[in-house]
Amino acid sequence: MPLTTAEKRATFRKLHGSGCFVIPNPWDIGSAQALQHMGFKALASTSAGFAWSIGKADNRVTLDEVCAHLTALCSATDLPVNADFESGFAQEPEQVGANVARAVRTGIAGLSIEDSTGDKDKPLYERALGIERIKAARAAIDADTSGVLLVGRCEGFLVGQADLAMVIDRLQAYAEAGADCLYAPGIRTKEQISAVVKAVDPKPVNLLLGWPGLSVAEAAELGVRRISVGGSLARAAWGGFMRAAQEIAEKGTFTELGNGYAGGELNKMFG
Incomplete structure (x- = not known):
């Protein structure tokens, strides 16, 4: 029988207790079901991958669109789904809390x-406002005892403010404000990763790996609890699509189509 929402949430929390797991990022129902078929234990949505799938740029989707997308993903798989909820689709803490309650x-x-x-x-x-926004998200999650896991993210490395001390300070503040898991997308070196892990211990850390580099085993040795890939799987899929379509448009040949995944295998997986 399909797992209940409560069972998925309990499973998800348990995954964060020890070890290191990969939480890949599907962008639609088919990619979510394919990842479940491959044996992954949990999934995370991707704001970029979803936006591209509906013909929009990243960070240009609406709250209504994202909530409908999350509902579809959660209904399509027995795996727990972590939502990329961007900046909460609001600035003020009160509205962030209301939007988080809707996402839950x-x-x-x-x-x-x-x-x-x-x-x-x-x-x-501003640091103080960032903390209040996390507190509001925490309060919204706790209001219905949902058990949803809250991830606090500091985007410093992604917006050109690669100040590790600042990022760590914010992550520690977000942890104190109620975040269950901490995330600093953009950190890459072993030294940076290890510093973040130690700074927020015992709370788990999510590591973004969207490029060749560390293996799961190496990340685990640094103390990382979970690994996500953001929009990288979507970019990989778009890479194959664009190469094949551009070849047809520009050369009138169809060589790249020979690199596609076997249709029969896809039918078998989704059958």
Whole structure:
């Protein structure tokens, strides 16, 4: 029988207790079901991958679109789903909390809140406001005892503020504000990763790996609890699509189509 939402959430929390697991990022129902078929234990949505799938740029989707997408993903798989909830689709803590409460009702097992503003001149929320936003998300999750896991993200390395001390300070503050898991996308070196892990211990750390580099085993040795790939799987899929389509458009040949995954195997997997 399909797992209940409560069972998915309990399973998700248990995964964060020890070891290191990969939480790949599907962008639609088919990719989510394929990842479940491959044996992954949990999934995470990708704001970029989903946006591209509906013909939008990243960070240009609406709250309504994201909640409908999360509902579809959660309904399509027995795996727990962690939501890439961007910056909460609001600035003020009160509205962030209201939006988080809505996201919780989609059936997600986890949810991340970023501290990026989308303003290139002032890319991060002020520290105090960032903390209040995490507190509001925590309160919204706790209001219905949902058990959804809250991830606090500091986007410093992604917005050109690669100050490790600042990022660690914020992650520690977000942990104190109620985040269950901490995330600093963009850190890459073993020294950076190890410093973040130690700084927020015993709370788990999510590591973004969207490029060749560390293996799962190496990340685990550094104390990383979970690994996500962001929009990288979606980019890989788009890479194959664009190469094949451009060859047809520009050369009138069809060589790249020979590299596609076997249709019969796809039918078998989804059958």
